[in-house]
Amino acid sequence: SQQGEEDPQALSIQEGENATMNCSYKTSINNLQWYRQNSGRGLVHLILIRSNEREKHSGRLRVTLDTSKKSSSLLITASRAADTASYFCATDAGLTGGGNKLTFGTGTQLKVEL
Amino acid sequence: GAGVSQTPSNKVTEKGKYVELRCDPISGHTALYWYRQSLGQGPEFLIYFQGTGAADDSGLPNDRFFAVRPEGSVSTLKIQRTERGDSAVYLCASSQPGVAGNSYEQYFGPGTRLTVT
Numbered sequence: 001s002q003q004g005e006e007d008p009q010a011l012s013i014q015e016g017e018n019a020t021m022n023c024s025y026k027t028s029i030n031n032l033q034w035y036r037q038n039s040g041r042g043l044v045h046l047i048l049i050r051s052n053e054r055e056k057h058s059g060r061l062r063v064t065l066d067t068s069k070k071s072s073s074l075l076i077t078a079s080r081a082a083d084t085a086s087y088f089c090a091t092d093a094g095l096t097g098g099g100n101k102l103t104f105g106t107g108t109q110l111k112v113e114l
Numbered sequence: 115g116a117g118v119s120q121t122p123s124n125k126v127t128e129k130g131k132y133v134e135l136r137c138d139p140i141s142g143h144t145a146l147y148w149y150r151q152s153l154g155q156g157p158e159f160l161i162y163f164q165g166t167g168a169a170d171d172s173g174l175p176n177d178r179f180f181a182v183r184p185e186g187s188v189s190t191l192k193i194q195r196t197e198r199g200d201s202a203v204y205l206c207a208s209s210q211p212g213v214a215g216n217s218y219e220q221y222f223g224p225g226t227r228l229t230v231t
Contacts, residue, residue: 033219041203042118043157043222088156099145099169100209102220104156 006089006108014113019076021108023089024069030094032065033102034074037086046074046087079112086110116140118223120206126229127196135191135226139208146189147220148181149205157205163189196230203227 007022025032031050035043049056049065049072056063062075076083086109090102119138127133139146144165149157159173166186174180178196183189193200207220 035222042205042224043207045219045221048219090156099147099162099164100218100220101159101162101170101173102147102149102157103159104149106154107156 006087006105008108009106010109010111012111012113013079015079015081017079017112019079019083019110019112021074021087021089021110023072023074023105025072025089025091025103025105026070027091027093029067029091030100031092032063032072033090033092034061034063034072035088035090035104037088037107043088076110079110081112081114083112084110118206118208118221120204120223120226122226123224124227124229126231128231129196129198131196131230133193133196133228135193135204135228137189137191137206137208137223139187139189139206140221141187143208143210143221144186145209145218146183147207147209148189148191149207151203151205151225153202160191193228196228198230201228201230 005024013019033048034046036046037043047058047063049063060077065072086107088104088107090104092100121136146163148160151157161181162170163183166183178194181191203225205225207222209218209220
């Protein structure tokens with residue numbers, strides 16, 4: 001079952017604009033991760049934010065986490081056409097065996113137009 | 115270095131047939147995961163291996179699904195008596211050895227698109 005939901009489901013912007021995607025989840029987490037997926041195939045890890053962190057930056061990406069509201073947001077600044085992809089948040093509650101079972105949201109399809 | 119590879123990239127099979135999907139993780143990654151992604155959805159966890167053993171198989175939908183990793187590297191996901199509802203992209207991911215309470219980036223393969231007709 002899906003842990004969370006992304007909002008919006010689809011987003012279309014012009015190159016150079018900022019894109020904001022939101023993610024809500026339901027249960028307690030160790031951390032939350034954002035992934036990007038092109039053409040419905042392999043996912044690429046973008047950023048990980050731990051449950052005790054509130055904000056994290058990586059290049060043009062900014063992620064926030066509000067554990068009291070069980071929500072996170074991903075901001076992509078100065079978007080480019082190459083940012084066109086689906087973006088997923090994934091929560092990690094940890095496994096007793098030391099692994100990380102990721103529970104993904106439903107994704108936001110971002111389209112950046114020239 | 116080489117990333118996670120999966121073969122075949124596409125598999126079309128008839129309902130009722132048996133299929134095997136293969137995953138080659140990144141060398142040195144002892145943690146290996148299988149996920150299934152249906153159209154328009156996010157990936158859903160199937161099974162997790164730490165080394166050779168399946169540490170968590172709670173995501174396998176039923177007993178037609180089975181996965182092995184006999185030497186702690188390559189893994190094979192096996193599906194018996196395939197059904198049309200099994201059609202999806204099957205993704206494999208690997209990561210560094212995990213420590214309880216810590217998290218590591220998972221590196222995903224390109225997936226195998228399974229179509230059951």
